Amino acid sequence: MENTLYLYNTLSRKKEEFQPINPKHVGLxxxxxxxxxxxxxxxxxxxxxxxxxxxxxxxxxxxxxYVRNITDVGHxxxxxxxxxxxxxxxxxxxxxxxxxxxQYYTDRYHYYMDLLNVQKPSIEPRASGHIIEQLQIVxxxxxxxxxxxxxxxxxxxxxxxxxxxxxxxxSGRNIEDLLSTTRELDGQTEKRNSFDFAxxxxxxxxxxxxxxxxxxxxxxxxxxxxxAMSARYLGTEFDIHGGGMDLLFxxxxxxxxxxxxxxxxxxxxxWMHNNMITIDGQKMGKSLGNFITLEQMFSGEHDKLAQAYxxxxxxxxxxxxxxxxxLDFSNEALQASQKGMERLLEATANLEKLQASDSSSFxxxxxxxxxxxxxxxxxxxxxxxxxxxxxxxxxxxxxAGKASLTTEDLLTLKQLMHDMVIDILGLSVNTxxxxxxxxxxxxxxxxxxLNLRIDAKTNKDWGTADKIRNELQAxxxxxxxxxxxxxxxxx
RNA sequence: GGUUCCUUGGCCGAGUGGCUAGGCAACGGUCUGCAAAACCGUGUACGGCGGUUCGAAUCCGCCAGGAACCUCCA
Numbered sequence: 001m002e003n004t005l006y007l008y009n010t011l012s013r014k015k016e017e018f019q020p021i022n023p024k025h026v027g028l029x030x031x032x033x034x035x036x037x038x039x040x041x042x043x044x045x046x047x048x049x050x051x052x053x054x055x056x057x058x059x060x061x062x063x064x065x066y067v068r069n070i071t072d073v074g075h076x077x078x079x080x081x082x083x084x085x086x087x088x089x090x091x092x093x094x095x096x097x098x099x100x101x102x103q104y105y106t107d108r109y110h111y112y113m114d115l116l117n118v119q120k121p122s123i124e125p126r127a128s129g130h131i132i133e134q135l136q137i138v139x140x141x142x143x144x145x146x147x148x149x150x151x152x153x154x155x156x157x158x159x160x161x162x163x164x165x166x167x168x169x170x171s172g173r174n175i176e177d178l179l180s181t182t183r184e185l186d187g188q189t190e191k192r193n194s195f196d197f198a199x200x201x202x203x204x205x206x207x208x209x210x211x212x213x214x215x216x217x218x219x220x221x222x223x224x225x226x227x228a229m230s231a232r233y234l235g236t237e238f239d240i241h242g243g244g245m246d247l248l249f250x251x252x253x254x255x256x257x258x259x260x261x262x263x264x265x266x267x268x269x270x271w272m273h274n275n276m277i278t279i280d281g282q283k284m285g286k287s288l289g290n291f292i293t294l295e296q297m298f299s300g301e302h303d304k305l306a307q308a309y310x311x312x313x314x315x316x317x318x319x320x321x322x323x324x325x326x327l328d329f330s331n332e333a334l335q336a337s338q339k340g341m342e343r344l345l346e347a348t349a350n351l352e353k354l355q356a357s358d359s360s361s362f363x364x365x366x367x368x369x370x371x372x373x374x375x376x377x378x379x380x381x382x383x384x385x386x387x388x389x390x391x392x393x394x395x396x397x398x399x400a401g402k403a404s405l406t407t408e409d410l411l412t413l414k415q416l417m418h419d420m421v422i423d424i425l426g427l428s429v430n431t432x433x434x435x436x437x438x439x440x441x442x443x444x445x446x447x448x449x450l451n452l453r454i455d456a457k458t459n460k461d462w463g464t465a466d467k468i469r470n471e472l473q474a475x476x477x478x479x480x481x482x483x484x485x486x487x488x489x490x491x
Numbered sequence: 492g493g494u495u496c497c498u499u500g501g502c503c504g505a506g507u508g509g510c511u512a513g514g515c516a517a518c519g520g521u522c523u524g525c526a527a528a529a530c531c532g533u534g535u536a537c538g539g540c541g542g543u544u545c546g547a548a549u550c551c552g553c554c555a556g557g558a559a560c561c562u563c564c565a
C-alpha cells in the first residue's frame with residue numbers, strides 16, 4: 001500500500017508524515033490504566049484510538065509491537081511526604097492485599113476491552129514487575145548528576161536538566177512559568193525545587209507496597225515505569241508514544257526528561273494524545289466523580305443513562321469524533337450512533353446479496369481512495385465513517401435495483417467494506433450482543449409464523465397479518481417485508 | 492494567576508480561504524393492504540464586534556462564554 005500516513009505529533013504541534021525507524025516495523029507504546037478502579041467510559045478513548053492505529057498499521061503491512069502497560073504501583077496520592085500509593089490506599093480501605101486489588105481490576109479491564117473488541121497489545125507489562133529496571137535508571141541518572149538523594153528518596157533535578165535541555169518541550173511550557181505557577185504543597189522540603197519529581201520514593205511505615213533499595217524501602221516514582229518498560233521492550237528510541245491528553249504534563253514531560261538523561265535522546269519520535277470524553281461539558285474522570293463505568297454503560301444502570309448501550313455502540317460513538325477533539329456524552333448522541341451503526345452494519349451484511357451487472361453506476365475506486373485518505377489524515381475516523389455511509393447508500397440503491405456494479409467492482413467493494421468496517425474500525429457484524437437465540441427451533445417457529453402471515457396477506461386477512469407482526473415485534477423480533485417474502489432479526 | 496485549546500444548523504460531529512461533510516431527528520414524495528425498511532427530495536449552520544482579502548465559518552485583533560493542564564486522572 002503506497003499510502004502515506006500523517007500523524008499529529010504533539011512535539012511539533014503539526015501533522016507529520018509517519019516514517020518508522022525500521023522499515024516495516026513499528027514500536028508503539030501507550031500508557032495503560034491504573035488498576036485501582038473499575039474501567040469507565042473515559043478509558044475507552046485511548047484504548048479505541050490506539051486500537052485503530054494498531055489495526056491500521058498492521059493493515060498497512062507493518063509488523064507492530066504494541067506495548068501497553070498496567071500501572072500497579074507508584075502513583076502518589078498527593079505529593080511528597082503526604083504521598084501514598086493509590087493501590088495501597090484502596091487496599092487498606094477494602095482490606096485486601098494490594099495485588100488482589102490489582103488483579104481484580106486488571107481482569108475487569110481486560111473483560112471490558114474484549115467486549116469493545118479492542119485487540120490485545122503485543123506486550124502488557126506491569127510496573128511492579130519492572131522494579132529492577134526502574135532502579136537501574138535511578139542509578140544511571142544519579143551517576144550522571146541529574147538527580148539527588150534526599151531523606152531516602154531520589155528526585156530528578158529539573159533545573160539542572162533544563163540547562164542543556166528544554167524541560168517543557170512537549171507540553172509547551174518553560175521552567176520560569178513552572179516556578180511561578182506550581183502550587184505550594186506540604187512537604188516540599190525534600191525537594192530543591194517544587195517542580196522536581198520523584199524517581200524513588202521512601203515508603204511511609206503504613207505503606208504496604210515497597211521494595212528494598214540502597215536508598216530506602218520504597219517504590220519508584222510514577223513517571224519511571226513508562227521509561228523503563230518502553231526502553232526494555234521497544235528500545236531506547238521507538239516510533240510512537242500515545243496516551244491521554246491529561247498525561248501530557250507532567251507525566252510525559254518527565255518521561256522525556258528521564259529517558260533523555262538515561263539514553264542521551266528522547267524516547268519516542270511521535271507523541272500522540274487523545275482528547276477527553278466530557279459529560280455536561282466537563283471532563284469525565286475519577287477526581288470529579290462524574291464517570292460512568294462500562295458496566296453501567298452496558299447495563300443502562302446509571303442516572304444519566306436513558307438506556308443500555310452495546311459495546312459496539314460505544315465504540316462507534318467514539319469513532320464518530322476525531323480522537324483529538326473532546327467528545328461530549330449524551331443519550332441523544334449515543335442513540336444516534338446506535339441507529340447509524342446498525343444501518344452501516346446491515347448494509348455491510350447485505351453486500352452478500354448483491355448481484356453484479358455489466359456496468360458500474362458509481363466509482364468504487366474513488367470511494368476506496370477517499371477512505372484511505374481519511375485514515376491517512378491523522379486517523380480521521382469521522383470522515384471515514386461519512387464515506388462509509390455513502391457506500392451504505394450505494395449498497396441500498398443496488399438492493400433497490402437503482403444502482404449497479406461490475407463483478408470486479410463488487411468484489412472491490414466487498415473487500416473494502418470488510419477492511420474498513422471489520423478490520424480497521426473493528427466493528428463486529430453480529431449487531432446487538434444480546435440474545436443470539438439462533439437455535440433451529442426458534443428460527444423455524446418464527447418462519448412458520450411469518451409464513452402463516454403471508455397466507456393471511458394473500459387472503460387479505462389484514463387483521464391476522466397485523467396481529468402476527470405486532471405480537472412478534474412486541475417480543476423483540478424485527479420484521480421486514482420484502483418483494484418475495486420477509487426478513488427478520490432478533491433485536 | 493500561568494499555559495494551551497474550544498464555540499458549527501433541533502442534537503452529535505467533520506472540514507476547507509471561494510467547490511454537498513456525515514449521522515440522528517424533522518418534513519414532503521416513491522414503494523407498501525397499512526406499516527417498517529429502503530430510495531428520492533427539503534433544511535439558506537458556522538459565539539459577538541472589528542480588520543486583512545476580489546472573497547472568511549476558515550487568517551489577524553478585541554470581547555463574551557466554556558474547557559484542559561499546572562495535583563492522581565485515559
